[in-house]
Amino acid sequence: MFDLLAQTGLNALYAASYISLVAVGLVLIFGVMGVVNFAHGELFMAGAYVVVALYAGGGAPFLLAVAAGLGFVGLLGLLMEFALFRPLRDNPLGGLVASIGFLMILQATAVMGFGVRMEHIPPVTQEVIAFSEKVRLPMSRLYVIVAAVVLLGALWYFLKRTRFGWALRASAQDAEAAALQGISIGQTARIAMFIGAGLAGVAGALTAPLVSVNPHMGHSVIVTAFIVIIVGGVGSLEGAVVASVAYAFVHTLVTTFWDGVIADIVGLSLMLVVLIVKPTGLFGTADRA
Amino acid sequence: MVDFRRFSIGRRRFLKTTSSLIGASALSGLGSAARAADDVVRIGFLAPLTGPVAAWGKPGLDGCQIWAEWVNEEGGIKLPDGNRKVEFVSYDNEYDPAVARTGATKLIREDGVSFIMMLGGDTWPGVQPVADRTGMLFSTLLPSDLSPDTPTLVAPAEVHPVYNVTGVAWLAENKPDLKTAVMCAQDDALGLPSVATYLAAFEAAGIEMLEEPLLFDPATTDFAPVVTRLIAGNPDIVCLDTCYSDYVHPICEQLFQQGYKGQIISCTADFYDQIIAKTSKEFMEGFVFQFPDFDDPALNAEGINFRDPNRFFEVYNERHPGEWGAVSWEYASIMDLWKAAAEKAGSVEPEAVLAAMQDGGKGLHAFGEADWWGEDLFGINNALVGNWPVVVIEDGKAVIKEMRSIPDWYAAHGDLLKKHMEAYGQMWNQRG
Numbered sequence: 001m002f003d004l005l006a007q008t009g010l011n012a013l014y015a016a017s018y019i020s021l022v023a024v025g026l027v028l029i030f031g032v033m034g035v036v037n038f039a040h041g042e043l044f045m046a047g048a049y050v051v052v053a054l055y056a057g058g059g060a061p062f063l064l065a066v067a068a069g070l071g072f073v074g075l076l077g078l079l080m081e082f083a084l085f086r087p088l089r090d091n092p093l094g095g096l097v098a099s100i101g102f103l104m105i106l107q108a109t110a111v112m113g114f115g116v117r118m119e120h121i122p123p124v125t126q127e128v129i130a131f132s133e134k135v136r137l138p139m140s141r142l143y144v145i146v147a148a149v150v151l152l153g154a155l156w157y158f159l160k161r162t163r164f165g166w167a168l169r170a171s172a173q174d175a176e177a178a179a180l181q182g183i184s185i186g187q188t189a190r191i192a193m194f195i196g197a198g199l200a201g202v203a204g205a206l207t208a209p210l211v212s213v214n215p216h217m218g219h220s221v222i223v224t225a226f227i228v229i230i231v232g233g234v235g236s237l238e239g240a241v242v243a244s245v246a247y248a249f250v251h252t253l254v255t256t257f258w259d260g261v262i263a264d265i266v267g268l269s270l271m272l273v274v275l276i277v278k279p280t281g282l283f284g285t286a287d288r289a
Numbered sequence: 290m291v292d293f294r295r296f297s298i299g300r301r302r303f304l305k306t307t308s309s310l311i312g313a314s315a316l317s318g319l320g321s322a323a324r325a326a327d328d329v330v331r332i333g334f335l336a337p338l339t340g341p342v343a344a345w346g347k348p349g350l351d352g353c354q355i356w357a358e359w360v361n362e363e364g365g366i367k368l369p370d371g372n373r374k375v376e377f378v379s380y381d382n383e384y385d386p387a388v389a390r391t392g393a394t395k396l397i398r399e400d401g402v403s404f405i406m407m408l409g410g411d412t413w414p415g416v417q418p419v420a421d422r423t424g425m426l427f428s429t430l431l432p433s434d435l436s437p438d439t440p441t442l443v444a445p446a447e448v449h450p451v452y453n454v455t456g457v458a459w460l461a462e463n464k465p466d467l468k469t470a471v472m473c474a475q476d477d478a479l480g481l482p483s484v485a486t487y488l489a490a491f492e493a494a495g496i497e498m499l500e501e502p503l504l505f506d507p508a509t510t511d512f513a514p515v516v517t518r519l520i521a522g523n524p525d526i527v528c529l530d531t532c533y534s535d536y537v538h539p540i541c542e543q544l545f546q547q548g549y550k551g552q553i554i555s556c557t558a559d560f561y562d563q564i565i566a567k568t569s570k571e572f573m574e575g576f577v578f579q580f581p582d583f584d585d586p587a588l589n590a591e592g593i594n595f596r597d598p599n600r601f602f603e604v605y606n607e608r609h610p611g612e613w614g615a616v617s618w619e620y621a622s623i624m625d626l627w628k629a630a631a632e633k634a635g636s637v638e639p640e641a642v643l644a645a646m647q648d649g650g651k652g653l654h655a656f657g658e659a660d661w662w663g664e665d666l667f668g669i670n671n672a673l674v675g676n677w678p679v680v681v682i683e684d685g686k687a688v689i690k691e692m693r694s695i696p697d698w699y700a701a702h703g704d705l706l707k708k709h710m711e712a713y714g715q716m717w718n719q720r721g
Binding site: 008011015118120122130133134210211214215220223255259 | 510
């Protein structure tokens with residue numbers, strides 16, 4: 001039983017890592033721009049396809065492909081900010097609808113560029129850290145965990161310790177007041193979109209060799225991310241991380257000890273309970289909720 | 290600089306020229322339409338060509354195009370009033386019942402098809418009212434779509450999931466030391482009847498299920514928790530049911546990474562070379578499944594009713610490298626059956642073709658002579674059942690180990706299958 005629990009813990013740690021990256025990016029975009037980005041799952045998918053193109057197709061080193069995934073999807077985020085969200089800045093519903101349109105464009109582009117079939121990506125490594133015969137952590141999963149810790153740590157440092165980070169937080173708290181202090185709202189929006197989209201892209205790129213990469217892979221990711229940010233508190237980065245860890249552990253435990261269908265029901269129930277008991281989410285404030 | 294005035298023409302001349310061109314092209318269009326009506330028989334291909342289930346649609350259409358080329362080279366369908374070329378008209382149903390219904394209507398009304406092939410499953414309920422209204426002949430790969438209310442629906446290629454019993458029976462005979470099993474499946478119309486079938490097959494073979502089958506949401510992407518649970522009790526066999534290839538691949542990779550060393554059995558192993566690349570040849574050695582590569586020499590044996598399977602496999606892989614899958618040959622084999630029936634009936638009318646197809650209660654299935662069967666399970670004898678291959682991966686290559694009779698297994702263990710189908714609500718009279 002100890003082995004089973006330990007392996008379940010390792011599985012949950014991996015799940016929490018990539019869910020955190022996606023959810024934090026989604027929260028950052030919502031916090032600064034006030035837009036619910038429905039295309040966030042497809043940004044995750046775009047990151048995975050960068051790895052398909054560069055690593056699986058082009059033979060580039062995996063880490064280079066992951067970095068390219070971050071950069072490329074970050075640029076996609078800038079494109080979204082410029083073409084969709086900036087013209088609709090005072091219209092959050094319009095931004096949401098535009099993001100749904102962009103979602104479809106990204107899916108169709110992936111279908112046209114790569115086809116509908118699952119992509120084959122060679123394993124980055126087959127090495128496994130064996131704690132015991134039954135408790136094993138593949139190195140490819142460890143990479144995702146380490147990358148998530150490093151990237152989220154860097155984001156925390158950026159937001160708390162740099163002038164750009166302060167500007168970003170100020171814009172998220174009160175855009176008008178931040179503008180009166182001389183902060184460029186346009187610039188903070190661009191930074192938020194680049195980082196938020198880039199985090200989704202890097203999550204997709206890192207996990208690409210471990211999942212089925214296909215044009216529709218973003219769907220389940222965005223559903224999970226929405227559950228997580230509602231539980232954590234819409235607009236709260238800390239809440240997104242804590243809720244990702246909580247959701248991943250609960251979902252993984254229930255899948256392991258009952259089954260995956262019940263785990264989905266429990267995950268949704270968790271969100272409902274939080275909405276009933278604390279409608280602003282675990283770390284949310286009434287303003288954002 | 291180009292001076293466009295040099296090319297100017299008068300209004301009358303412009304109208305005269307363009308109207309002549311339009312008239313000529315309209316006439317030529319009419320001509321081709323008339324020729325099409327005379328010389329061509331259109332077959333509808335209504336299956337998922339995009340989306341997660343596309344792997345069980347698109348490769349089938351690719352196989353059908355090869356089939357059509359071969360048949361058309363020999364003159365097409367031979368009917369009393371002349372030969373007809375075959376033309377496939379495809380419609381992507383996206384594995385969505387509403388889209389499938391629109392597609393069926395379009396194929397019948399606008400394209401004038403004489404027969405429609407489907408994957409079936411979740412999309413059949415959307416199409417059934419169209420079948421009822423028009424009397425069109427449809428085929429499905431999933432006989433669980435059959436019921437007494439579907440008289441014009443046939444399942445002539447595969448009796449999914451009943452043929453899965455052959456893999457388990459072969460395993461029990463050839464590896465008698467395997468005594469315990471576990472199973473996982475996606476919770477959907479493909480997964481559940483297959484779960485019931487494997488449970489019956491394991492019970493018939495005296496193999497103990499260590500626990501209830503583990504069902505997962507079809508949206509699952511991370512299979513580590515599923516695999517952790519599956520192998521926690523040290524099973525001799527891990528059964529992957531009828532999982533889509535999007536699941537089989539990551540599950541196998543997880544089994545490998547979590548140190549599983551036992552037997553694996555699965556309905557399909559599409560693109561198994563990629564699974565080997567993600568695991569190892571040694572890990573995949575002995576993997577049992579049900580769908581052969583058509584370059585297998587065993588398919589050249591007498592009694593196989595598929596034209597030049599080795600050449601078909603070669604041409605398919607030349608045109609679509611690395612895309613050979615479970616359904617690549619199946620829709621083409623349905624077309625063999627349909628062609629024979631149409632020529633026997635001397636007509637492509639759905640009613641006449643169906644009557645000719647089922648004449649005498651027997652038919653030539655790709656893997657040998659077979660019976661029209663199914664009343665026990667489906668309430669109607671519209672499934673063509675005979676032999677089915679047991680395929681094993683040996684040294685990195687799929688090899689047919691044996692052709693086993695499904696009817697023989699059913700004669701001995703049919704009650705077990707009915708018991709488990711009923712327990713999972715999969716009998717025809719239990720389906721909603």
